[in-house]
Amino acid sequence: MAECCLKILAQNGVADKITVIPKRSTEIKVGESGDMKEKANILVTEVFDTELIGEGALSTFSHAHKYLLEEDCIVVPDSAVIYAQVVECDTLQRWNKINDFAVPKLDLTLKTPQKMKDCPGSAAVHDLQLSQLPRSSFRELSDQIPVFYYDWSGKLPLDFNKTVKQAFTASANGKAQMVFMWWELNMDTEERPQDSIPWRDHWMQAVYYLPQELDLVKDTEATLVSCQDEYSLWFYLENGDTKKHYKRPICECGMHMALSRTHVSYLNDSSRRLKFANKLKQELTTNSIVLDINGSFLLGLFAAKMAKTVYIVENTKLNLQIIEDYIKENSIDNVQIIPEVNDDVLKEVTNVICDPNFTSAILPWENHKIAYLLYKHKSSLREGLSIVPEGFEFWAMPVELLNLQKIRVPLEKCEGINMSVFDDLVESSRIISDAEVEAQPLWEYPENPSESKEPHEPVNGFALWAVWKVGEDQSTGPIRPPTVGDWVEWDPHTRQAVKIL
Structure with a gap:
């Protein structure tokens, strides 16, 4: 990048006015024999991400003020504010928690293990274009709350670890499920608001899922607890009960580590679930021997409610634990988990099922893996085998x-x-x-x-x-x-x- 910068300066005729130092700013030395002869009096930099501080802004600015800048320097941007808003949004919560698999029309239910319901989930930020979320899909339960202020100018010290408690009055009845977060940069000390915000795909809005949902009543008081370390943020919510700690939440159930947020929402898609359940109901009988070649959708556990025996192919440790937890929660006793398909199993099988959404797949055609597996074992499969899905385009x-x-x-x-x-x-x-x-x-x-x-x-x-x-x-x-x-x-x-x- 330093070489590229030198070429750009030369191409624009300013190479004689600007000196490029091919180092990280934290490696620069000031002095007669250093990279800079004297400290600078103006700093212009952009070291921000969706979380504002995730690229090391705190340490970068702190080092610059300590070693590279004069005491009364000008810094652009001058400061920043992080805002948070407590929200109820069932749509986004389906990216975070797996609901019970219920198909009332077919009298089918697959309960989500309690430890997954109680799990605080992952504290990792969920960044997305919130402007595309339908306005009717969420309810604000608080006003926007300024939770952290950062003075990049050096007049105030920067905290590398901080917890802030702020009482607020609930603006509506609802279930507090998450916090929407965004930030603003003030380019100078006048803090002039920006007239318009251009589209961007690098500084997006963020969602932080609360470790536990909390019911709020309009006009009653609750407390938002905002936490920050050197690189990340997380949030808690209280309504009177005192927390013993505000540690960064971590997944305790395995599901949030094994599955992406998109895959969790996929599992919660009731329309898709109903189509597969209807098809299974048509194809399976109490004598069916079923082979599920993708354990990550839990389709085989649905099939177990209708079939004699179900073999689920799965060898990923985290996915295995999820399946075993579901089997225990739902008292299922006709499922066998196998690491790979073998001829002995194939001779028994009357039905092959596979949800076409492998956790390892990125592009749509990578879920074509189902066809590859069927082709690989076609010589061992019986004639007239029932396959779900039947095909694809x-x-x-x-x-x-x-x-x-x-x-x-x-x-x-x-x-x-x-x-x-x-x-x-x-x-x-x-x-x-x-x-x-x-x-x-x-x-x-x-x-x-x-x-x-x-x-x-x-x-x-x-x-x-x-x-x-x-x-x-x-x-x-x-x-x-x-x-x-x-x-x-x-x-x-x-x-x-x-x-x-």
Whole structure:
């Protein structure tokens, strides 16, 4: 990057005015024989991420003020404020906790183990484009609360570990499930508000799931406990009971370590669950011997409620523990977990089932693993075998991406500075390291379907997804048929493949 910077300076005719030091700022020495002859009186830097402090901003600024800057220096940005808001949102909670698997129409229930319900979950930030979350899907239970203030100018010390308790009055009745977090930078001491906020995919809003839900009553008081270490944040909520500690929450049930947030939401998708349950009900009898070749969806445990015996193929330690916990919670006694398929099992099997969402899969076609496994063992499978899903299709659609394409668009000129050298570096690196097609949660990124036949229709990408046949179609792409020129409503429980042109 230092070499790239030198080339950019030369290309823009300012190489004689700027000195590049190819070191981390924490390695720079000041003095006659050092990298800088004297301390600086102005600092301009950007060392922030979604959590504000996750890239080491606290240590970077602290070191700079101690070793690199004059006492009465100017710092840009001058300060920052982190805001939090207590929220009820069942939609996002489905990315955090697995609900009971209940299909009342078929009298089927699979209880979630109590330890998973009680688990505080992962403290890791859930960053997403909150602007795409439907306004009707969440309820604010507090006003926005400024929880942390950071003075980058050096006038106030920066705390590397801090816990702040703030009482607030609940603005509505509801179940406090999470905290929405965002931050603001003040470029100078005047703290002028920004008129508009441009789209971005690097500083997004954040969701922090509370370790336990708490019922709040409008106009009553509760306490938000905001915690910070050098690199991260986490939150607790109290309504009178005193906590013994405010340690960073960690998963105690294994589920939050084994499954991604998207996979957890996938498991909670009741529409998808009903389609698979209906198909199983049609295919299985009390004499069925079932082989489930993807244990991570728990489809085999559903099948156990209807079949004689179920073999579940799973060899991942964390997934094994989840399955065993479900078996114990639901008193299931007709399931055998096997590390791999063998001929003895295949000779018995009357039905093969597989949820097409492997935890190891990233792109839609990587769930094609089901076809590979069936082909691999086809010589050992009996004739007339029932298979769920029955088949699949891959679909593609040209789209007009409104913002996502910006992650690939060259900078060209920024504020009058020619950045073509940087563009060339990024493009050459991208060709080496980036896939041409990548997985993206398209529900977070608005786009229009385009007709490539029309020359005036802007097409800057393609979206690709799978449609699985489970008696009826189960799409991992648009949840409703798209119309040219309208917004596409994407399945939020899977990631689609995207090719940016």
